[in-house]
Amino acid sequence: MPNTDGALDETGFDALYRDCAKDVHGYALSLLGERAAAEDVTALAFERLYRARLRLDRRRGTPRAWLFAIARNAALDELRRRRHRPASGLDGEPGSDPAAGEAFDAVERRATLRKALAALTPREREVVLLKFHGQLSNSELARALGVSESNAGTRLHRALTRLRDVCGELEQREVA
DSSP states (O other), rough: OOOTOBBBBBHHHHHHHHHHHHHHHHHHHHHHOOHHHHHHHHHHHHHHHHHHHGGOOOOGOOHHHHHHHHHHHHHHHHHHHHSOOOOOOTTTOOOOOSSSSSHHHHHHHHHHHHHHHSOOOOOHHHHHHHHHHHOOOOOHHHHHHOOOOHHHHHHHHHHHHHHHHHHHHHHHHOOO
């Protein structure tokens, strides 16, 4: 994948695309809530990485971490543009209609999680999505966010605690 100078060659870029395209799209979709916007952000992230592929500095992160940092910036730009338009919810991704009770429970859990993610602040939501959709290590997460590794860990811990609390509250409301 890498050249000796740290650049990302054509073969490495192709492999990165195959390995990460679904994850980047999932991250963008979870953050933006609109399939078309997520597709635009995904394409833009890969395009920007492709243009910068010969200048990558592997000491500052893996190509995957660079890609998610670029996707994050593109998604944040889209969210800023939306401030002037009505906001849309995160429930733009329809779930399946399974017959089995177990599958229905999984659909309910995903819906609860989507609602809980929507209830988080944008800052909390982005750290959770970068960590889990991006599958970034804490050091890569820190680089993507532009903060120290301990700060990234603290933000992640707080966001996950808040996410658990919100999920618990939503589940209690559904039972009541």
